[in-house]
Amino acid sequence: xxxxxxxxxxxxxxxxxxxxxxxxxxxxxxxxxxxxxxxxxxxxxxxxxxxxxxxxxxxxxxxxxxxxxxxxxxxxxxxxxxxxxxxxxxxxxxxxxxxxxxxxxxxxxxxxxxxxxxxxxxxxxxxxxxxxxxxxxxxxxxxxxxxxxxxxxxxxxxxxxxxxxxxxxxxxxxxxxxxxxxxxxxxxxxxxxxxxx
Numbered sequence: 001x002x003x004x005x006x007x008x009x010x011x012x013x014x015x016x017x018x019x020x021x022x023x024x025x026x027x028x029x030x031x032x033x034x035x036x037x038x039x040x041x042x043x044x045x046x047x048x049x050x051x052x053x054x055x056x057x058x059x060x061x062x063x064x065x066x067x068x069x070x071x072x073x074x075x076x077x078x079x080x081x082x083x084x085x086x087x088x089x090x091x092x093x094x095x096x097x098x099x100x101x102x103x104x105x106x107x108x109x110x111x112x113x114x115x116x117x118x119x120x121x122x123x124x125x126x127x128x129x130x131x132x133x134x135x136x137x138x139x140x141x142x143x144x145x146x147x148x149x150x151x152x153x154x155x156x157x158x159x160x161x162x163x164x165x166x167x168x169x170x171x172x173x174x175x176x177x178x179x180x181x182x183x184x185x186x187x188x189x190x191x192x193x194x195x196x197x
Contacts, residue, residue, distance in 0.1 A: 017050065017064040019096040021190060022077060023124050024059030024089050025180035035085060047080045055190045058182070059089075062194040070095075090178050092124040096195040098151075103191035107148035107155040118158035118165075120184040125152045125176055133175040140168055154179070 022044075027035050037054040040061055044052040049063040065073055070093050081089040094102065102122065106113075113120060129137065134149055141147040144159040145167040154176060158165045173179070 016067050018067050019051070019062065019064050019195060020070075020073070021094045021096075021099050021195070022061040022063065023092040023094070023180050023182065024061070024081070025092070025178070027059035027089060028057050033085075033087065039084075043080055043084045044077070046084075047076060053194060055193065056186065058186070059180070060182070060186070060190055062190070090126075090180065092126060092180055094124070099187070099191040099195040102150070102153065103188045103196075105150060107150065108146060108157055112146065112157060116157055117160045118162070121156040121158070121162065121181050122184050122187055123154040123156065123172075123176075123179040123181045125154065125179050127177065128152055129176050137172055137175050140171060142167075155184070 024040075027033055027040075037057060040054050040059075041052045044061055044063050049065050051062070051064040053062045054060065055062065074091050074093055077091045077093075078089060081091070108120070128151060129149060137154065138147055138149065145165055146157040148155040154172065156167070158167070
C-alpha cells in the first residue's frame with residue numbers, strides 16, 4: 001500500500017497533523033516476532049507518518065498523522081506492518097488527548113494501589129464494550145483481581161504477579177474482543193514523554 005503524499009516545503013499550507021500513540025500487540029514475543037525499534041520507526045516513516053518515536057521494546061510508537069479517521073489509520077498501519085514483517089500485528093490507537101486522560105485516570109483507591117504487590121495493568125481495546133459485556137466482565141473481579149472499565153480500556157489490579165492470577169482471561173477476551181496490555185506505569189511514562197507538552 002502506497003503512503004499518502006508527503007507535504008513538500010514551499011507548499012502554501014501544511015496539512016493539519018494529529019499526534020497518536022500506537023500500541024502493537026504481540027511484537028517481540030518469541031523468536032519469530034522480533035522487530036527492532038529502528039525497524040518499527042522505518043516502517044511508520046515509510047507509511048508517511050511524522051515525528052515517529054518508539055518507547056521501550058514492547059510495541060509502543062508515538063507519531064503524527066494527517067486527520068484521517070482513526071479506523072483508516074489503524075488499517076493502514078496493520079497492513080504496512082503485515083507487509084513488512086510477514087505477520088499480522090493488531091494495532092490500538094489513542095490520540096494525544098486520550099493518552100493524557102489515560103495517564104491521569106486512577107480507577108482504584110490509592111490505598112489499594114499502595115498495598116498491592118501487583119502492578120496496575122491497562123488492556124487497550126479496539127471498541128467500547130457493549131453494556132452486557134461490561135457487566136459480565138466486572139462480574140469476574142475478585143478481591144485478588146480487581147477490575148474497572150474505562151472508555152476503551154480494562155484496568156486490572158492483580159494482588160500479585162499476573163502469571164499467578166486465576167482471572168479468566170479467555171472469558172474477558174470473548175467478551176471484550178482483541179486487546180493489548182501494558183502496565184499503567186508504561187502508559188504514564190509514554191504520555192509524559194510525548195503527549196503532555
